[in-house]
Amino acid sequence: MSDINLARRAPQRPYRNGPRFRMARTVVALMLREIATTYGRSAGGYVWALLEPILGVALLSIIFSMAFREPSLGTNFPLFYATGFLPFAMFNDLTNKVAASVRYSRPFLAYPSVTFMDAMLARVILNALTHTTVIAIVLSGIFIIFQLPVVVDMMSIFECLVMTTILAVGVGTCNCYLMTAFPLYERAWGIATRPLFLMSGVFFLYDQMPAKAQDFLWYNPILHCVGLMRRGIYPTYDATYVSPGYVFGISIVLIVFGLLMLVRNYRNLMER
Structure with a gap:
């Protein structure tokens, strides 16, 4: 009887340990797939991921250096615009990647072992690490x-990188449901968010804006992320208007709301 019991118990060990690492294996597999499809199997894809923000910062620096003698903070145009452009680009790209995660991984979501959470986590982790690396390289290059x-x-x-990532996850999670359930919402979102580049403190400091504009723009959470990045780079800049609690609070509410809508309507979304 003891041999029979041991034989019955032996196959159960892999089964017990399997689900514990199943999600991690699935997320890693989805990350490898996105690396191959988005950035290609060569280094060229990642070179472009680095060149794109460099060209953006260089263009802003050239244009504004012709109109102004010095930037709004410090004396170096590339550093000032990099501290504004890079967090905004990180938020914008992460939001779009999370919003399209269900559609992007739809063929794999037909498998019972793959969930929309796996698809979202894979995109968040990969793209957050990519943007963090790009920001570190660009800022280090400017200093050197x-x-x-x-x-x-x-x-x-x-804190800025964490805050930007969580905010992007919150907005992207809500958009993931809305864009999948209502295809026209994606166009409306693209039109509505075009002014964000001008309203997020990329070009000018929040402190130098008119009082009426400050009262309105303070509620833009991306502005707080940009201000926190500049506080970290410029030791004399306090950015007292930055409120991490406000940004994290909005992000958590959006994440909870988006996940609830996805869980309740996941099956219907897969049939669209």
């Missing part, structure tokens, strides 16, 4: 090329 003194607050920079 222009021989600027490196006095940065790493905690503020880290």
Whole structure:
């Protein structure tokens, strides 16, 4: 009887341990798939991921250096616009990637072991790490090329990256449901968010805006992410208007709402 019991118990060990790592294996597999499809199997895809923000920062620096003698903060145009453009680009790209996660991984979601949470986590982790690496390379390159003194607050920079990621996940989760359930919403969202680039403090400091504009723009959570990044790069910039609690609060509410809508309507969305 003891041998029979041991024989029965032996096959159960892999089954017990399997689900514990199933989600991790699925997320890693989806990440590898996106690396192959988005960035290609060569280094060229990642080179473009690095060149795109560099070209964006360079273009802003050239244009505004012709109109102004100095940027709104500091004396280096590339550094000022990099601290505004890079967090905004991270938020924008992560939001779009999370919003399209269900449609992007639809063929794999037919398998019982793959859920929409796996697809979303894979895209968040991969693209957050990619943008973090790009930000580190671009800012380090600016400091080295222009021989600027490196006095940065790493905690503020880290908090900015976390805050931007969570905000993007919250907005992207809600958009994931809305864009999948209502295809026209994607166009409406694209039109409505075009002014965000001008309203997020990329070009000018929040402190230098008119009082009426400050009262309105303070409720833009991306503005807080940009301000926190500049606080981390410029030691003399306090950015007292930044409220991490406000951004995290909005992000959590959006994540909870988006996940509830996806869980309740997941089957219907898969049939569209």
